[in-house]
Amino acid sequence: MTIPLSGASLLVSAVLFGFIFGWLLHRARVTDTNVIVNQFRFRDFTVLKVMLTAIIVGGLGVFFLHAGGLASYHIKPANLLGVALGAVLFGIGMVAYGYCPGSGLAAIGTGSLHALIGALGMVFGAVLFALSYDWVKAHILNIAALGSVRLPELTGIPDLVWFAGLAVLALISFLALERRPRR
Amino acid sequence: MHSEVKAMPARVITRSEVDWTPYLAGAGIGILSWAVFAIADDPLGITTAFAAFSGVAAIPFLGIEGVWHNSYWAKTPPSLSYGTLFLVGVVLGAMASAIATRRFSLETVPRVWRERFGPSVFRRFAVVFAGGAVEMYGARLADGCTSGHAISGNLQLALSSWLFTIVMAASGAATARLLFGNGRFANRGDPK
Numbered sequence: 010m011t012i013p014l015s016g017a018s019l020l021v022s023a024v025l026f027g028f029i030f031g032w033l034l035h036r037a038r039v040t041d042t043n044v045i046v047n048q049f050r051f052r053d054f055t056v057l058k059v060m061l062t063a064i065i066v067g068g069l070g071v072f073f074l075h076a077g078g079l080a081s082y083h084i085k086p087a088n089l090l091g092v093a094l095g096a097v098l099f100g101i102g103m104v105a106y107g108y109c110p111g112s113g114l115a116a117i118g119t120g121s122l123h124a125l126i127g128a129l130g131m132v133f134g135a136v137l138f139a140l141s142y143d144w145v146k147a148h149i150l151n152i153a154a155l156g157s158v159r160l161p162e163l164t165g166i167p168d169l170v171w172f173a174g175l176a177v178l179a180l181i182s183f184l185a186l187e188r189r190p191r192r
Numbered sequence: 193m194h195s196e197v198k199a200m201p202a203r204v205i206t207r208s209e210v211d212w213t214p215y216l217a218g219a220g221i222g223i224l225s226w227a228v229f230a231i232a233d234d235p236l237g238i239t240t241a242f243a244a245f246s247g248v249a250a251i252p253f254l255g256i257e258g259v260w261h262n263s264y265w266a267k268t269p270p271s272l273s274y275g276t277l278f279l280v281g282v283v284l285g286a287m288a289s290a291i292a293t294r295r296f297s298l299e300t301v302p303r304v305w306r307e308r309f310g311p312s313v314f315r316r317f318a319v320v321f322a323g324g325a326v327e328m329y330g331a332r333l334a335d336g337c338t339s340g341h342a343i344s345g346n347l348q349l350a351l352s353s354w355l356f357t358i359v360m361a362a363s364g365a366a367t368a369r370l371l372f373g374n375g376r377f378a379n380r381g382d383p384k
Contacts, residue, residue, distance in 0.1 A: 014232060019232060023277035023278045024277050024281040026227065026278060027280060028281040028284050029281075031284065031289070033224065034285075040290075042304065046305075049364040051365070060342060061218070065347075067222030068222075074230050075229075080229040083348070087350070087355070094334075098333065098363075101326055103323070105320070106327055112338075115283065118283040119287065120296050122298060123299065134328030134332075135242060135329075137325065137329055138333065149333070160354065163351055183215075
């Protein structure tokens, strides 16, 4: 068996990794739409805690794996206009749906019927995108397209300094959040 | 436990009362990222595979030819691949956790929505369908979602992903303010 996996063992690992991800999303309570919506209302900071911790723990590990030649980066292209417009739509949709795509799928497993209806909406949205792809590619994705850029290369600030900064930011936020009196 | 918390007067939380679950689950997702980068060479993500698979759903409406000749699905053909099987795993994993913790329950209108927009199931379903469609269109336009950009992309310090996350957070907060107002309905997002 070679790493990275391929063939049948890769497909088995897909279900296994998905299973662990879904399990963790439920344990983190982000399969609860109240938690997600209340993050955007600044009343419940569970989502922020989960994501910042995942980014720092995951990022440091992947950085060292990459440095040791054991992992490759997969950087999505910085088509700045497409990413910004997409993010605006995504934020609107996420609050209306009450889930992000991953937590919505996971919520279906926990019995959320409205998550299932929203997932059908997601299929519809994906079809709309595929149908408009040629136009989008010609008119939006090519505007301010910087390619697959990472912040360390763009700024000249080394990876570990970024992670140290993120860790300090996380620590300050988490301390402030946990010290907040609960109503 | 929650009734107990509500009955107490406002006061400062001490160390022993901190709920470590979000941090532990977040760290778990981070460690899972090490595994998927090193073993599967395919970062955590949802919508790329989701969009590819949507080609199958479009066949009854566009015909096989229509899907086959579409330039987007030609780039990411619908298939039973790593990405789509990962999605199946996500549903199963959350279901297993919900059953194991006895929190599996059918839900049509969540509390945060009901308190603001009432108990109409039809209204909720109509809005989540539209919301899901807008969200997915945005995710494909940006080439990623909260998993592909906000976790996998951010942890690689990608410019596109940090831009996505900051704009998405601002857009979501503005939408939440428009939809839910600011403060008349105090929820702390207790588990359902």
